[in-house]
Structure formats: C-alpha cells, structure tokens
Amino acid sequence: MCLAIPMEIISIQDNVAQVEVGGVKNQVRLDIIDEPAQVGDFVIVHAGFALRRIDREEGLKTLKLFQEGLGLELVK
C-alpha cells in the first residue's frame, strides 16, 4: 500500500504538477513535498501526492560505493 512510483514532472501550476512515467500521465499535489520541485525533476508519487524529489547524485553515490567495494568498473 505504500507503493510509490517515481514520475517526471512535465508542468506545474500552483500546487499541482502534471507527471508522467512510461506514457502514463497523472496529476499530483505538491502540498507535502519539502523542497521546491521543478519541471524535469523525478518525484516519488503516492496516493495523488508527491512525497519527495529523487536525488540522482545520491543514487549514483550508492551505486559507486558498492561497485568500489566489489572492485567493479565504476558507473559514469
């Protein structure tokens, strides 16, 4: 039930964003997100609300940490 989906913001009007993933479009409210989201950001969407912006840099760091630990080639 806590299923939440990363979706890309296509446009924003007031407190509502148009979001899309894989051709599926939806409207989400921005009332409880804690930092201003912008067009092009991926946000985690749950029950009609954006919960948080996905931090790409942190995602890359997580990957690198483990690839280094295993002696694998690093992601670019």
Place this chain on the structure above:
Amino acid sequence: MNLLNKFRDPELCLNILDQIKSELNEEFRFMEVCGTHTVAIFQSGIRTLLPEQMVHLSGPGCPVCVTHDREIAAYIALSEKNLIIATFGDLIKVPGPGGRNLKMVQAEGARIKVVYSAFDALKIAMEKPDHKVVFLGVGFETTAPTVAAVIRMAKEQGVRNFSVMSFHKLVPPALKALAADRNIRVHGLLLPGHVSTIIGIKPYLFLAQDYKMPSVISGFEPLDILQSILIMVRQKNTGQAEVVNNYKRAVSDKGNARAMEVMYDVFEPSDALWRGLGLIPGSGLAIRNEYKGFDASVVHDQELPEVNEVPGCKCGEVLKGLISPDKCPLFDTRCTPARPVGPCMVSTEGSCAAYHKYRL
C-alpha cells in the same frame, strides 16, 4: 544512463549475491515490514536466489493486512449508515466478522466508492454538498500525511460534509513491539523505504541502541534489496548493530519535515489495535480536537464494535514471522486470493497472497 536500470542490473546483482553467499556463515533470518518489499523480493526472484541459510520473513508491513477485525467491523457499520464511503481499493475485500466485507455491503446497496487519493474523496464531498462523505483512513506514515493534508484543505475551504475514520498506524512502535518479543527470532530488519521518506532515520535508532538489531532502510529495486541484505550480514559478522540509510536517493536522514508537520498538526498518536499483534501503545493516529469536525468517529458516532476473531486464520503468526503462510491450515484450501479468509490473503501485497502467487 538510466539510474533505475542500474539498480536492476543483473551482473551487479549477482556480484552482490556472491558476496552475501561468501560472507554468510550461519542462519540469518531477516524481516521486511513493507508490502512492496514483500512483492519485490518474490517478483524479482531474490527469494529463490538467496542461500538457504538466509531466511526471508514478511512482517506486519501491509496496512490493510494489519487492520484489525474490529476496525473492519467499524467500517462496515459506517457504510450501513446512508453515507458515501470513499476508500482505497485494497480494503473492500477484507473480510470482517462473519466473512462480510465492504464489497458485499456495496452489493446490498451501500454507496462505496473506490478512490486513488484522499483528495478524490474530498472532491466527491464538494461535488455533492447534500451528501455526507466518509474517507476510510488506513495506511502508515507514507499515507497519513496525504490524508492530513486533505483534512486541512477541507477545514480551510469550510467543507462540512467530509470526514475521515482514521485507523492510520505508525511503523516504529510496531517494530518496538516485535523487537521486544522474545519469541520472535529475527536477526535483521529491512526498513520500509517510503515510510522512511517521511520519518527519516531517527525514529529507528532504538533498534540498534536498545535491541542490537541490524536495521537497513532499503529501496525496492533488486540491487537495493541485495545491498541492504549484505549490509545486515556484515553488521552481524562484526557484531556491530547500526541503523543504516541505504536508500539515500529517496530518503534524507531527517525525513520530510513538511509532511511530518502536516501529519502531526491534524493527528496525534493514540493506542491502536493491530491484527495479530494486538494493542500497541502509541501506534495509531487519532484526529486532534482542533479537527474534530472531520473525525468520522465523532461526527457519525462510530465506536469499535466487539467482534469474534476469524477461526483458524493464522494471520497473526504469519505477521510475526513465526510461521510461513503455507503452514496455516486454511492456506490454499479455504483461503485463496479469490476467496480470502484473512487479510494477509486479500491485499496483493499481503504475505499470504504473495506466497500464493510467486511460490516456486
């Protein structure tokens, strides 16, 4: 590079899996407490790839599954009061006392509408000012702030025909009850990613400090889950229990302060009933006095009915990880996804339903 695809990269996953196999030296029982983890672990095939000594347990991580019989009975009673009931779809098949569920009540004429968001329920109320609309509030910290935000909107806009019957629940008090239970053999906890997006890392710190339980906040891609398992194994091997945030792209250590502010403006912690676990102090969310006009238990005078438990259903033991779903005498006989007896079989994210669908 697509970041999400990297978290599904088979080669990387197999590398982590090899690492787990080489570092694991005794039985390790880990529990996840999130329905999305349950499904991801089965669906991705991780469950069958893990070595035998690594035992996966699904805990009380599906809000629908932990909704108590008495709470379902209250929802059914409300739906028989000539109101418009708005609910998430998962709830309507959950059997209450005598096997009756909201879908049956709907077939008998009750106006029950499935919505995707609490906001949709508020919209129904605004479109039909002559009708009273009640939203059935279930869900953990991921969902509760969205419902709180909608209650706040209703108050700001002066909507008088909308209320919420809140049986929202909080994850950390349930984890505390589990960690303190001496019968439960769990060596590590996979902490729920999206609950953590809201609450951050702090509410879990007691798990390492007081119970020496390796605990890792995890995402939902195969690599996320495997990495998190490896972190738990390493903690076990070094004897150093810690709470680790391994889902930093979606969880900041401090959580989402704005969502927490909205949630605790509208709700306050209360004691709550959990199916299988019983009464857990401070594990529920009740609507505060300032918002009493939006509390369906007050507006429609709805208490928790006394009920008899469903005979034979072992949901409680399944939720505590004491037995696997197939050890329940009703599993796959009287209880199937098409005709569920207990809530763990109802929700697609329930332990029994996932076990039924993906068991290999």
